[in-house]
Amino acid sequence: MLNIFTLVNGRLFQEEIESLEELAQFQPIWVDLESPTVEEKRWVKQHYGLSIPDDAMDEDIEESARFYAEDNGDLHIRSDFLVPDDEEPHTVRVAFIVNMANDGRRSSGILFSIHDEDIPVFRLLRMRARRAPGLIEDAKEVLLKLLDADAEYSADTLEEIYDALEKVSSQVLAGEVTDAQAGEVLGAIARHEDMNGRIRRNVMDTRRAVSFLMRSKMLNNEQFEEARQILRDIDSLDSHTAFLFDKINFLMDATVGFININQNKIIKIFSVASVALLPPTLIASIYGMNFQYMPELAQTWGYPYALALMLASALVPMWYFRRRGWLK
Template identity: 85%
Template sequence: MLNIFTLANGRLFQEEIESLEELSRFQPIWVDLESPTLEEKRWIKQYFGLSIPEDAMDEDIEESARFYEEDNGELHIRSDFLIADEDEPRTVRCAFILNQHNADLKSQGVLFSIHDEDVPVFRLLRMRARRAPGLIEDAKEVLLKLFDADAEYSADTLEGIYDKLETAGKKVLSGDVTDAMAGEVLGAIARQEDLNGRIRRNVMDTRRAVSFMMRSKMLNAEQFEEARQILRDIDSLDSHTAFLFDKINFLMDATVGFININQNKIIKIFSVASVALLPPTLIASLYGMNFQYMPELSQKWGYPYALTLMVASAVVPMWYFRRRGWLK
């Protein structure tokens, strides 16, 4: 899918392009390619003179090759963006190409973004740019606003994690935690831990991209200050993710502790039963010995006496355990 964005009256307008002829009618500041076809790449090559690298969205590219500037003035940035899907949270690799200096090409001053699937941050920026006049001034502003929206999206996701951990914490700290509930809570906590880790990695990647933009001297004074503010926001997110990791570890330990308590209760029941049945077993063993002279065996009351003695020897320990509170 090929979408272009033009700037008019301080607003960003989107057009979906379906032919090379249609592309030539516009002067965009942002060209967005979502899962581009070979034909769409050819249109970009023919009209803008820009060749999209084959490895633009490769996940295994070296870290040092993700941020660089070509000799012809093309700035290349490969950054990951978070998709906080409830069932399958993941990151999507996005490649950005920005020609700043080469005036011989129509790609000058145009931001190109390439990615495999729609990204929530992109949707967020498109919505804001349509509603807020003056939000976007040029292609560099688009790229900077994308990273700003990415930091905000991560912050919103962190708030969602905190709410879910709060719900899990109420279940754990209620005191009445069954094994089934504990398993459910552990699963929920593990999912939030995974998402929190992805956010931590995502903001680290955003920090590197923004820092690269600042070092490349492509930003004006106002944009440079905005980039510094984004870095400050990311620093605050780092501390918040660290806090959530601590909270997750606490809830994990508390849940596992309740599981251990439930298991100990079961073991305690078996232990009490073993101790309580030991005296009757001993009495039965004594009267089961095959000696010729055992006075009780020749008496009519011998059998009831043995039964009564065994019952009493079991009841007395149980009464003692109950009095000490060991059966609770």
């Protein structure tokens, strides 16, 4: 899918392109390619003279090759964006190319973005730019706003994790936790820990992208200050992710502690039962020894006496354990 975005009276308008002739009718500041076809890449190369690298969206690209500037002034940035899907949260690699060529048709440059799937941050920026005139001024502003929105989206996701962990905390600290509840809690904690780790990695990647833009010396004074503000916002998220990691570890330890308590209760029952049944077993073994004559057969009350003695030897330890509170 090939979408272009043009500025009209300070507002960002989107057009979906379906042919090369239609592409030539607009002067965009942002060209977005979502899962581009070979034909769409050919249109971009033919009209803008830009060749999209084959490894633009590769996940295993070298870290040193994710941010670089070409001799003609084009900037290449590969950054990850968070997609907090309920079923499978993940990050999407986006390749940005800031084309600053001046060929008479454009002087402020064009931002090209290439990605495999729709990204919530992109939808958020499009909605804001349509409603707020003057929010976007040029291609570099689009890229900064995308990175800013990514950091803001990460902050919103952290707030959702805070709320979810509060519910987990109330469930864990309310009282006794059964094994079934502990399993649900551990599953929820694992999901939140995974999301928190993804957010931490995502903001680190965003920080690198913003820092590279600042070092490129392509930003004006206002944009440079905006980039510094984005970095300050990202720095503030680090403490939140660290706190969430500590909170998750605490809840994990508390839940595992309840599991150990439940297991100890089961082991306690077996321990008490084995100790209580030891005296009857001893009496039974004595009466079962190979005497010249069996004492329980010598008298008519032999068997009842033996059974009563075994029962008493079992009840006395149970009474003692209950008195000490070990059966509670």
